[in-house]
Amino acid sequence: MSNNNNRTLVPEARRGLEKFKDEVAQELGIPFKEYNGNLSSRQCGSVGGEMVKRMVEEYEHRI
Template sequence: MAQGSSNQLVVPQATAALDQLKFEVAQELGIAIPQDGYYGNITTRDAGSIGGNITRRLVQIAEQSLAGK
């Protein structure tokens, strides 16, 4: 995750899984994420698309978990 982020994870061990999810979503959307970790060249629209899709997917996972699937 970004080192300058003020967000704190409830489960710090989830960092790698969230990073993997970010790369998967970006790849599905056709957005190239720089490997050096600098996101300054990503447009706000692209960053929002990635974040929105991550949120959508996490909500879907939680709903399935609550439904017992």
């Protein structure tokens, strides 16, 4: 049995998150759009890490 916690809490936000991921990947030079299974964990992780970094910065900027 698999316990997948990787889900979007607000389903309506999925499209925005995918767009954000594509933008970050493009800026980092990581070919997510043409993804064919050849990306390293480090490459994939760098996209996610950069997304979190930017979301935290945006939140901190608002408060």
